[in-house]
Amino acid sequence: MKSAEGGLSAVQGFASAGIHAGIKKAKKDLALIVSNRPAAAAGVFTTNRVQAAPVVYDRQVLKSGAPVRAILVNSGNANACTGEQGIKDASVMAEAAASALGLSASEVLVSSTGVIGVPLPMDRVLSGIRTAAAAAERSPAAARAAAEAILTTDTFVKEIALEVQLPQAGVTVTVAGIAKGSGMIHPNMATLLAYIITDAQVAAEDLQQLLGSSVQASFNMISVDGDTSTNDTVIALANGAADARRVVPGTGDFRLFAEAFDAVSRHLAREIVRDGEGATKFIEARMEGARTLEDARLLAKAVITSNLVKTAFFGEDANWGRILCAMGYSGGAFSPEQVDLTISSRSGSMLLLREGTPVPFDEAEALKILKEKEILITAALGEGEQNASAWGCDLSYEYVKINGEYRT
């Protein structure tokens, strides 16, 4: 596996575009990803009971298991809490993209992110769709424009491309992805959107299963503020442009492909946390030696979600008590009296608890470790063989400021 240049454009058979349609004042706000042949599609969506119109629409499209040709994404307006009109608008968007691209509406998925409770400015959206369809091409610039057009208050573009050789098939396939993170949208709602495309040939049901498990270990293991949005969406397309033969689960090739796919998910998820609102530190909580994977994940996730842990790291405080406390209420099984807890960064490493008992430590040494921007918390549980990591950020004044400001 090695990284490739050009983001989405590294993948064969996919064109993309990112343009300004006028939903936002000046920034790009409409992205299009188009496959030049039918692609197997898979999606994972928010579990929130309040679901934005495009989420409802995409679920419906994907239920058929039929191939997909394009994904249309607008930023600046989430098309959420917009009632019947919203559902209608989502399907009109898909129809317009299909018509501009010479496809049928059922081959187009749509996503929206931005302010909620406000109907989409459909005249601008529709004219933007025509512009985007005309602009779509396979080039690093167009790929970058698409990655930009899905952003809201993100401070940087999140894209990645990885090449992987499949020795059994004797071909190289590419997996690429873009994502947007948990910036508040005109402060209303944090939304996670990610799109992963590949030129490998994968059956829709295999892609869905791979995406599901990949999201569990990546996007579902990050938290900026513990809130789950109404628009969260991760979509994968596999078009087989690199090789028309299917990569089949259970083979060595599939394992290699899945590793690349997971690496793309994990990279995008970590980038989202790195760009978390007001974040000054990137925190990884790693659980080693849990009895089950589910235990390891529950424990890791609770640590990076705890406000008390997050504020402690903002304050550069080696507060092992809050970490152990969060593990305690996580629902994950472990024996507190067996935990070895370590913090580390590129400035060093320090054992805080040995078998659940505090180890006297040098505050100055701890501060040196915690002054770094990236901190790793490792808990060795001694219960079994399962490991898991979760990624989060600290909780800063800036977070409160960004999210507490009166809507303007």
Place this chain on the structure above:
Amino acid sequence: MKSAEGGLSAVQGFASAGIHAGIKKAKKDLALIVSNRPAAAAGVFTTNRVQAAPVVYDRQVLKSGAPVRAILVNSGNANACTGEQGIKDASVMAEAAASALGLSASEVLVSSTGVIGVPLPMDRVLSGIRTAAAAAERSPAAARAAAEAILTTDTFVKEIALEVQLPQAGVTVTVAGIAKGSGMIHPNMATLLAYIITDAQVAAEDLQQLLGSSVQASFNMISVDGDTSTNDTVIALANGAADARRVVPGTGDFRLFAEAFDAVSRHLAREIVRDGEGATKFIEARMEGARTLEDARLLAKAVITSNLVKTAFFGEDANWGRILCAMGYSGGAFSPEQVDLTISSRSGSMLLLREGTPVPFDEAEALKILKEKEILITAALGEGEQNASAWGCDLSYEYVKINGEYRT
């Protein structure tokens, strides 16, 4: 039901004391509550897997169902993550109190709150116990001293006493309580402690059941920062000093008694939120017309726990999207398209959503309502007959400051 003066001292047959033992620098740090006769006892403790030594100890004592005579509480040190030594110290505390009061150790419950991972200064604790036992009396001053001695960074004392006439028995009984809230302890851990005493005669199993359901509707419906401590403890004692005849579940008298008991729990719970760290606003989320009580509670609790809702209220922002979003991921059942959402305060009331659809509102009018210190969010769900409230506070710069400061 009517309120009574004197806090714990309003209850017959109970003496109390609050003294400075030297665990903290200057403030009172040791409280004692003593019944002059055997009292039925009940307890509800933290569900955290990491449990402080006194929690482990009290669970053990209460398992027997035998009567209890005294509760000893120290602040300034949580006796948590203190290993075998901690368990031994908890039982030595109980023995010392028993010896000073002429009781057996199994008649004494103990609680601790404060810094964790540090062994108790047992010499000071033991000499303090003798002082407290000698000082214990039934007086408003002693009751107030006990209420003070359990506090950590709380900014005010939390106490209440209610009298209730039981017409069937022809007597008046009193229920009183004290609590400490979610101040960070030398910033280490938020702990909730509450003690409710009554001179009614109640069987231990009935008291346990009443306490359990009362905690569900009060202490379990508040959140300051969503973290569950290792030391959370609510204990109830009923000594029958007002009337030796049992109040029996199923009777009108028991219903009246339970109402007073619930009112004491609810008052103490709300006071804890009001004293939440850095809180500038007190927020009640009320769900009306849910299908089940469990749904109503999940929905209400998610709203007041959401960081996004909390920061919005800090910013005096009528952000109905965040409220609806939190309800959506709460796990409670409701139909978003049926929700009527209202915010109100003593400055007025305003409908934000009618049947799930945003109602255009006047921002100036909304700001007038949200400028107040106490805000009520009401969601009418139209699903059934069940209602529930949860209580929380906003998330302010001050919260981050208090919890992010480097331990000193």
